[in-house]
Amino acid sequence: MSGSHAGGRIEAALQLSGVAQNRAVLESWQRCHDQFGLVHETARRPEIISESQTRQRRDRSGRLFHHAHDMVRTLYRQIDTAGYAVFLTDHDGVILDSVAAHSMLPSFRTNGLLPGAIWSEEREGTNGIGTCLVEGRPITIHNEEHFLTQHAGLTCTAAPVFDPEGRVCSVLDVSAVRNDIRREDCLRVRSLVADYADALERILFFEECASDIILHLHPDASHVGTARDALIAIRPDGTVAGSTALARRLLSAQGGINHVKSLLGSDVDGLMARMLGTQGVDDKARAPQAVPLGGGGIMFGQLTLPEKQRRRFSAPRPVLPVQKTRDHSRDIPDQDAAIRRLFQMGSKLLAGEIKLLMSGETGSGKEHMARAIHNHAVGAQKPFVAINCAALPESLIESELFGHASGAFTGAARDGFGGRIRQADGGTLFLDEIGDMPISIQGRLLRVLESRCVEPLGSTKSVPVDFRLICASNVDLAAAVANGKFREDLLYRIKGARLALPPLRDRTDLADLVSRLLADFAKGQAMVCDDATLDILQQHAWPGNVRELVNVLQYACVFAENGTIRVAHLPDDLQPDVSLQNQPLHANAQNPLWQAERDALQKALGQQRWHVSKTARMLGISRNTLYRKMEKYGIHRTRDEEDGHRLN
Numbered sequence: 001m002s003g004s005h006a007g008g009r010i011e012a013a014l015q016l017s018g019v020a021q022n023r024a025v026l027e028s029w030q031r032c033h034d035q036f037g038l039v040h041e042t043a044r045r046p047e048i049i050s051e052s053q054t055r056q057r058r059d060r061s062g063r064l065f066h067h068a069h070d071m072v073r074t075l076y077r078q079i080d081t082a083g084y085a086v087f088l089t090d091h092d093g094v095i096l097d098s099v100a101a102h103s104m105l106p107s108f109r110t111n112g113l114l115p116g117a118i119w120s121e122e123r124e125g126t127n128g129i130g131t132c133l134v135e136g137r138p139i140t141i142h143n144e145e146h147f148l149t150q151h152a153g154l155t156c157t158a159a160p161v162f163d164p165e166g167r168v169c170s171v172l173d174v175s176a177v178r179n180d181i182r183r184e185d186c187l188r189v190r191s192l193v194a195d196y197a198d199a200l201e202r203i204l205f206f207e208e209c210a211s212d213i214i215l216h217l218h219p220d221a222s223h224v225g226t227a228r229d230a231l232i233a234i235r236p237d238g239t240v241a242g243s244t245a246l247a248r249r250l251l252s253a254q255g256g257i258n259h260v261k262s263l264l265g266s267d268v269d270g271l272m273a274r275m276l277g278t279q280g281v282d283d284k285a286r287a288p289q290a291v292p293l294g295g296g297g298i299m300f301g302q303l304t305l306p307e308k309q310r311r312r313f314s315a316p317r318p319v320l321p322v323q324k325t326r327d328h329s330r331d332i333p334d335q336d337a338a339i340r341r342l343f344q345m346g347s348k349l350l351a352g353e354i355k356l357l358m359s360g361e362t363g364s365g366k367e368h369m370a371r372a373i374h375n376h377a378v379g380a381q382k383p384f385v386a387i388n389c390a391a392l393p394e395s396l397i398e399s400e401l402f403g404h405a406s407g408a409f410t411g412a413a414r415d416g417f418g419g420r421i422r423q424a425d426g427g428t429l430f431l432d433e434i435g436d437m438p439i440s441i442q443g444r445l446l447r448v449l450e451s452r453c454v455e456p457l458g459s460t461k462s463v464p465v466d467f468r469l470i471c472a473s474n475v476d477l478a479a480a481v482a483n484g485k486f487r488e489d490l491l492y493r494i495k496g497a498r499l500a501l502p503p504l505r506d507r508t509d510l511a512d513l514v515s516r517l518l519a520d521f522a523k524g525q526a527m528v529c530d531d532a533t534l535d536i537l538q539q540h541a542w543p544g545n546v547r548e549l550v551n552v553l554q555y556a557c558v559f560a561e562n563g564t565i566r567v568a569h570l571p572d573d574l575q576p577d578v579s580l581q582n583q584p585l586h587a588n589a590q591n592p593l594w595q596a597e598r599d600a601l602q603k604a605l606g607q608q609r610w611h612v613s614k615t616a617r618m619l620g621i622s623r624n625t626l627y628r629k630m631e632k633y634g635i636h637r638t639r640d641e642e643d644g645h646r647l648n
């Protein structure tokens with residue numbers, strides 16, 4: 001549609017008030033026209049604040065930017081790749097973060113969608129971000145619904161993120177520079193964006209209201225304690241410190257939710273007594289209870305108490321003594337600065353009984369690091385119990401973790417088994433791949449973490465346990481919560497502090513790591529790599545990280561002669577590929593040959609269901625060469641592909 005046509009349509013719609021299909025769009029056009037004096041055909045340059053101002057806004061957004069970082073990327077992977085980008089803004093509509101396919105960046109930039117750009121309605125007319133800020137609800141602004149003609153090529157779906165006081169503090173937006181997307185096709189994106197915005201709201205809520213009593217509410221008891229419930233933060237004096245948008249919606253008929261008395265008809269002590277009974281916080285607090293509302297009606301709820309309140313309501317229990325000042329100068333041998341920093345931080349946090357959640361690619365050394373931190377912070381003589389939650393069959397995991405009484409089930413040990421958690425008493429429990437823990441077991445683990453007691457299967461006796469906890473996961477747990485695969489309350493319990501281990505390819509100490517590992521394998525004999533070999537190791541992408549390096553070096557040691565590993569001693573995958581060395585350096589996306597090879601690789605990977613070894617065999621190249629080519633052409637699996645098939 002030409003500019004004047006679009007303008008005519010907008011003017012006609014404005015005159016026919018009430019007839020427009022989309023109230024929000026019509027009202028926005030009205031604001032653009034009457035309040036902001038915008039003219040739809042004017043071509044305007046985007047207003048972009050400086051990098052330092054954008055940085056300041058990120059800092060000012062508090063933890064929003066930090067927490068949203070992974071979510072924005074997970075959301076991007078979850079959305080079909082067809083030209084979409086994901087944006088995070090602050091409360092003024094200034095873009096703080098964005099993710100898009102590299103090839104699409106120029107077109108988003110041309111349209112003014114880049115960090116620092118201001119997408120308020122006042123500035124850019126009706127648009128996903130700006131209109132969502134005004135409406136305070138998820139919205140799609142489709143092509144010509146944009147007030148300014150220059151934005152008619154955009155399709156934007158956005159959802160607001162609320163702070164606990166109910167103000168929109170951010171907008172999560174998914175946009176495409178395409179005009180072949182039908183409005184109805186945006187529905188799936190809209191529900192995804194809204195889910196992520198809700199998840200972000202809850203993370204900010206739990207963080208900001210960490211010292212308040214949290215009331216979880218829902219009309220359906222089965223939703224209480226899940227990511228679907230409504231949350232209200234209550235101060236000890238009964239005033240409401242904050243709530244989620246869902247809580248405000250569900251309780252809108254209650255005539256304000258400023259004080260627990262008007263909301264529930266009782267003060268804080270009354271609420272505690274009713275919901276916790278005489279049994280203390282640990283068990284009763286979790287079972288949803290019927291909650292009569294002050295203004296009539298009933299919901300189901302449960303309470304989560306901050307540590308201070310828990311102590312008030314639960315029996316005193318022995319706390320694992322914090323070790324005296326520890327000698328942090330006795331460091332791990334790794335030379336990489338990021339690894340050393342993580343070790344120092346992790347040791348201090350674990351010594352202070354903070355729970356650690358490690359992330360990092362497979363084989364990057366999460367367990368290795370966890371053990372080093374435990375040795376340093378708790379003491380090597382204390383138990384370190386590592387459990388891989390993905391490796392245990394579901395039928396066994398419960399008794400393995402929590403133990404069982406004698407004869408609790410067929411095949412149970414005759415004298416019973418105390419369970420791995422109790423083995424960690426006085427030391428550290430390391431739960432690897434916690435994202436793979438069955439949801440039924442997650443509830444039991446949560447109870448153990450809250451009550452610090454284990455109840456073995458087939459027994460009614462609770463046994464007190466004291467351990468420090470380190471968890472690791474290579475799946476995005478926030479996304480697992482959004483997909484209903486991981487309990488949100490457990491995530492907040494285990495996420496005291498996050499440690500993200502870098503992949504081996506990003507580490508700066510490969511040569512040093514190689515000589516350390518060789519010293520271990522060669523058992524006293526001198527063993528080195530020559531320069532050419534070291535060069536190849538430095539260039540390799542190491543998808544299997546340190547574990548892969550260990551395997552490669554062990555293999556090479558078998559063939560090494562006179563204490564030297566040469567290129568010929570490396571496995572086939574690491575042998576140099578002559579054909580690649582002859583590639584022109586200036587290959588780029590405009591080059592038809594470049595594109596043809598990229599397409600062929602992508603097709604082959606798709607045919608082989610992203611099985612890299614099989615694809616490499618089919619193409620007649622080594623696995624290592626295929627990895628390098630994938631890296632060169634920026635070929636990555638989408639989230640769906642990742643879910644379906646593990647990269648071998």
Ligand SMILES: Nc1ncnc2c1ncn2[C@@H]1O[C@H](COP(=O)(O)OP(=O)(O)OP(=O)(O)O)[C@@H](O)[C@H]1O
Nearest residue numbers: 334361362363364365366367368369432546547550
């Ligand atoms: N910094 C290191 N120094 C020496 N060896 C290491 C180091 N990091 C890891 N390793 C070795 O690499 C291998 C893989 O490490 P680890 O099991 O800790 O990785 P991970 O990230 O926990 O793997 P996964 O995600 O598969 O559970 C182990 O053999 C470990 O001993």
